[in-house]
Amino acid sequence: MEQAHDHAHVRDAGTPAAAERQWPDERTDRAGAWDVVVAGGGAAGLSAALVLARARRRVLVVDDARPRNAPAAHAHGYLTRDGVPPRALLAHGRDEVEGYGGVLRWGRVVAVRGSLGAFDVELDDGTTERARAVVSATGGRDVLPDVPGLAERWGRDVLHCPYCHGAEVGDGLAVVAGNGPLGVQAALLWRQWTPHVTLVRGDDRLPADEAARLAARGVRVAHGRVAELVVQDDALTAVRTDAGETLAADALVVRTTLVANADHLAPLGLVPEPVERAGIRFATAVPADAYGATTVPGVRVAGNATDPVATVLTSAAQGATVAAQLNAELVELDARDAVAWWRDRTTSDDGRDRSAWSLDAAGWEDRYGSAPAVWSGRPNAALVAQTAHVSPGTALDLGAGEGRDAVWLAQQGWRVTAVDFAATGLARGAEAAAEAGVEVTWVQADVATWDDDAQYDLVTSHFIHLAPDARRGFVARAASHVAPGGTLLLVQHDALDLAAPLGRPHDPGMFPGADQVRDELAGLDDGWVVEVAASVPRHATTHQGETVTVHDAVLRARRS
CATH class of the missing domain: 3.50.50.60 (FAD/NAD(P)-binding domain)
Structure with a gap:
């Protein structure tokens, strides 16, 4: 059995909300x-x-x-x-x-x-x-130099990038207009594509080292600024400078901003x-x-x-x-939106969880009344595996539901007390016990608040999910019922399966890992030997008949 906020019992996959929920389609539902x-x-x-x-x-x-x-x-x-x-x-x-x-x-x-x-x-x-x-x-x-006719030839024979146009210029005549170190750099760069490069500089002084580099590579230097383009038959043929010089050109290279x-x-x-x-x-x-x-x-x-x-x-x-x-x-x-969407679907205006996981006793009565049996009748796999080595004695099953675990324990020779707040579930458990020929003591009570002075050789609960504050109180009460030398077995759904298509609650706080429950138990007293604290995989079947791997957070501890 499982439990959620406000001490309302909730159970494993099979709730109507789990079967009917549809996640938003990220491609269409926004x-x-x-x-x-x-x-x-x-x-x-x-x-x-x-x-x-x-x-x-x-x-x-x-x-x-x-x-x-x-x-x-x-x-x-x-x-x-x-x-x-x-x-x-x-x-x-x-x-x-x-x-x-x-x-x-x-x-x-x-x-x-x-x-x-x-x-x-x-x-x-x-x-x-x-x-x-x-x-x-x-x-x-590109902000181009203010030269008449230049913009009309941009990208054709007025160029900028040698990697884009250098191979097409080939061995043609390239006039590079540029001042300062960037002008020198551009002229030397274009020299890789053609040996016929002329650098037109508007500034008067060319540092000696730069002049030497240009001369060594065969780059001619002309002074002045580009003033006019000479075009014949829709092709650039020359560039005139404001110094009155005409330079033959197949391409003019300019610096843009x-x-x-x-x-x-x-x-x-x-x-x-x-x-x-x-x-x-x-x-x-x-x-x-x-x-x-x-x-x-x-x-x-x-x-x-x-x-x-x-x-x-x-x-x-x-x-x-x-x-x-x-x-x-x-x-x-x-992921954030999906969490918000699910919270909105499952939380009322006053902040209470209104998902099918949060049914109170009356809600579970309605749930049990909707079908002849809600659960399979088979014991939980973790219970079978984790108690195989334990000698039968007295056992307390908290959150017994329809009694599948309680009846199985009784069949193994345990003297079982089973607690649940749903009368119909307990009645079905009693019928199952009678059919199996075993005796179980059935107690109708809310396990989140129920308490008595009895102690047992085995205290077990499966899939009771509570808000963190309520869970800590539940762990303490469950532990208090374990007799010296007895075993505490707490099994919950692992947070690894929050997104599994099996109707999990939306609140990660309701999914403590086995190590977290172990630490909560250790905080009660030092009289416990933790034998198992692990995430244990098992197979489960969705409502669509698909087999998926889910994980149980299993804590098994022995009171010393």
Whole structure:
């Protein structure tokens, strides 16, 4: 027999609530909320959405169809996709996301408010989506030098990244515009792809060591600033400087400032910060750790919004990493929500447990009246195993239920007193004893409060689950009935099985481990020898006929 809060007796699997309960479906039962809204449908955002959709999360991707690399004809360095047009890559990614149930929506996220589990995501069309978590993969926008005609050629023959375009420039004429150490670094970097590199510097003084490095690598240095592009037949042919020099060019390399697209995160207090190299600010980025976590739980960032130097492949990898980490956050949130859901289902307004585990005597009378027999009639396995070596004498069965354990003990030669507060259960036990030809003394009382002066050679209870304060009192009373040299056997469901589909109570405090009960017993006096304190596995059958492994927390102790 089992017992729960307020001394109301509860029992092993088989209660109506256990049979009928249905856990919430995390994919559909959240009042229309998405698990994750992904802001931005570039490589980072789609990669995150793909991983999350494959993890069976409800994912919405909101994208404004303005990827940073849209002007480029091809994307490079992406394993198995080298040379793919950027928009074709994204179209393929969208198909994959949708193939796993992800949803795509054209638009732009303009504001995110809320906290983990309850974010409001406002879109530019005035609508609001609810989300438990958010991925921001909105990238950045390149602020280009103010040169007439330069922006129109960006991504074609006005370039920035040699890893994206260097192989296509090949041995062509590259003019690199840049001041200070970053300009020198860019010129030397591009020298890896072509021997024809000219560095255009607007500052007058070039340190001797840098001049030596450039000269040693065959990089020419021209003074001035880029003032004009010379284009013929829609191709760059030369660059003119404000110093009046015309430099033949197949490609112009410029330094941009990459500004993170993150205004939508401002309501959460997430603001991009400057990113510097060699003392020069070249970007802004949303601060985050290596896994994209921001200071706001449930909001992660990936791609150029947080990493200015991330390539398409790097951004995709970051999206996948962020998705896995965010899913782990949601797993913890799912567990928290499930506990809250079950507590709400089983707790009344005054805090009393109202699950079927908490039936009082009248409730158990109704329960017993619903079926000819609630329990199998077989003794509990732990009782059989743990008393096989004990010589029969007097026994007290606390929480006898329908008497299956009491009758079995009597059949083994024990003189048994069985206590339970359900009259119908005791009556069935008496019938079973009569059929077996054994005698049992049946006492109708609440074991949580019942007491007398008698002592027994064996005191046993199975699956009586109480709130911690009530349990400590019960352990003390049970122990007080054990005669010198006698055995105390307390068996309960282990907390390992809280989630087993067998109708367990929702409160972990009602599931003490055997070691915890051992410590409670030791706190009473030092007259006990603990022989067994263990979690013992056994098989059980669910209402659907499925065999599962459950665990009994078994304490067997002998009074010295």
